[in-house]
Amino acid sequence: MDELIKVTVKNDQQLVSARELHKGLKLKKHFGDWVKQNFKDFYENEDYTCAPQSAYVQIGNGATRKVDDYALTLDMAKQLCMMSHTDLGRKYRKYFIDLERKWNDPREVVKRGYAILQNENTQLKLENDQMKPKALFADAVSVSKTTILVSELAKILRQNGVDIGANRLFAWMRENGYLISRKGTDWNMPTQRSMELGLFNIKETTITHSDGHTTISKTTKVTGKGQQYFINKFLKDIA
Numbered sequence: 001m002d003e004l005i006k007v008t009v010k011n012d013q014q015l016v017s018a019r020e021l022h023k024g025l026k027l028k029k030h031f032g033d034w035v036k037q038n039f040k041d042f043y044e045n046e047d048y049t050c051a052p053q054s055a056y057v058q059i060g061n062g063a064t065r066k067v068d069d070y071a072l073t074l075d076m077a078k079q080l081c082m083m084s085h086t087d088l089g090r091k092y093r094k095y096f097i098d099l100e101r102k103w104n105d106p107r108e109v110v111k112r113g114y115a116i117l118q119n120e121n122t123q124l125k126l127e128n129d130q131m132k133p134k135a136l137f138a139d140a141v142s143v144s145k146t147t148i149l150v151s152e153l154a155k156i157l158r159q160n161g162v163d164i165g166a167n168r169l170f171a172w173m174r175e176n177g178y179l180i181s182r183k184g185t186d187w188n189m190p191t192q193r194s195m196e197l198g199l200f201n202i203k204e205t206t207i208t209h210s211d212g213h214t215t216i217s218k219t220t221k222v223t224g225k226g227q228q229y230f231i232n233k234f235l236k237d238i239a
Helices: 018-024 031-041 074-084 087-103 106-142 150-159 166-175 192-197 224-238
Strands: 007-010 013-017 048-060 063-073 200-208 214-222
Touching: 013 018, 013 074, 013 087, 018 031, 018 048, 018 063, 018 074, 018 087, 063 074, 074 087, 150 166, 150 214, 150 224, 192 224, 214 224
Parallel strands: none
Antiparallel strands: 007 013, 013 063, 048 063, 200 214
16 A cells, blocks of 8 residues: 555554645645644544644745644544545545554554564563673672672672772772771771771781781771672662
8 A cells, every 4th residue: 555644653553744634635724724723623632742843844945944743643634534525535534544444453453562572572681681690790799708809899890880990999989988088007998887887897917027027917808798789889870
């Protein structure tokens, strides 16, 4: 069947442009007057919807300007065709009836339903594929007994799509009150708040120097709970 007028589909409903129909019917009445005279028997948002600044009309010298249009249901379009009392009106009405007949054919209904289902399944699979690695990782970390360095946490975050390195992660933790920011022996050590939350452990290592004296080296390490806490915090920001 040759296309007589463009028909679009929105929310599983066939629609046509009021301006295109008015033009196709070759009506002498101005479009605005035609709308005022004929649309009063129909319901907005049920039989038609306004589409502001969605159409173009010629204004001379090849120039165009944007004008308002209306999206009509096929049922309303059929009635407007009858109201025109013209041969073109009857032709367009028959065209719309044939479109509706095809649209309501059980085979077409099944085909549309299958297409919608396929699209929904594809979208759901994409969403699951995107979330699955993050969810599995967070679950695994939550029961982890292994502590890791802040630099290692930065690498894990980068693998999960967070653009951050070790230095920037240290700086972020200091700025947000997780690590001590004042210069000194406690610099980059966990704050009291972080320790109470169970986000960090401090590993102490005894170092024996060549002259025989010993010193204690302190290293901040992220607990399993801390890993889950920071990963969830960062992944939530990029979700």
